[in-house]
Amino acid sequence: MMDNLYRSEEASARGDAAIVVISLFFVGLLIVAFTSNPISTGTQPGERAPLFSGKAYNGTGWQTFVFDDLLTPEWSPNSTGDAPWIAIEFLDTDCGFCKTSAEKVGNWAQQYSSSVWDGPEVIFIAIAVEFVADSSRSEIQSFRDSNEHTFPYVDDLDRDIVDEWEVGGTPSYFLVQPDGIVAWNSAQTVNSIAWDAKTEDVFALTDFTGDNYIELDEAIEQLTKKYGGETQ
């Protein structure tokens, strides 16, 4: 083959053309690489949260819920405005831990959306999945009503959202920046890792309670107020 390459002028033409085309390809790729900073979609800190929509129970009935509608794409750590953060809880109405944590999650939802809270508003969403036993919309409704929650419960009994968000167990919590970037994920291997939107790098949250586990409220306290302490 090498012998043919040395003797064949056709091979030279192909080689010359290949050099031109490969150069063009890499110049194109380099321009794209140097002028953009792509963010992959996923659920680890720093990744863009997967978008979803579905039917959500808000206390009166099941209505269409679109996650994108909560986002503020133009938000940045330096921007001003009242862009809300989003806390997402994945729960199963038959899961014991979800039942025991329901009261504190309800309290957090009240606390971080009230005027007493001096940080940005945090919108809570629950995504009801079916892991343990058969569940139904009526079960979701009674779970929400019995815990006096005020935030919407999204029906994910078919597990579309939970699979895309790669949630392996409940309850799992996520804190999402106003621009849709995952700031913290309770189910990651090292639970304290969070995303710093200013440095665009991960950092470790402080464990206030000393139990070696970061709770959603600890993540909210440290992350939402990180960018000035006031509504961004």
Place this chain on the structure above:
Amino acid sequence: MNEYAILSIHGSIILIGVILMTPFGDVLGGFLVNKWPSTATKRGRMLAGLMMVCTGGFTVSAQTLWMHNKLSEGGSVCSGSELLNCDGLIGNPDYNTVPFIGQPWGLLGMVAFCLLLWLAITVAKEPLALSTQTFLKAGLGATIAGLPVIGLLVSYEIKEGLICPFCTAAHIANVIAMVGFILLLRMYESEEWAPELKKTRK
């Protein structure tokens, strides 16, 4: 810079290629012949036109890859109109990557147009090589293989009720390249391919 101003640059490259491939290419070739003597012949103009079309397809594909990245950052790059809107398609995670491969469509476009460009340049450099017909057939096959892909992407546009002008420009470039390869194959089978050889034989 306005997105349509950028699109017009890609469109101009493709348009020059199309003109070179048509009978109007005689006039345009007259201006280029001093710099590129190969454009003096019909075959040379056709191949030069095909190369321009592939280059335009490559640059517009690279632009859609850039848009894909920018949209992932949370920006907006082309959403000025309710109908002509790239953000709703290139920024839509349900449609913006190649099935099974998971890579952006723009990257596939860049690779595809580079392949076509390589075939065109090789044929232009060695038009009388034994492999020329194979290369032309390969180019035709590759562009035909692009048609179902275009069909899939157009189905996404219909589904979302949006048109992505940049994607459409890349689709048009593929179709023009396909026509170009068909015309070149026909020319190859005729005496127009190498009229100089015909003269020599006489």
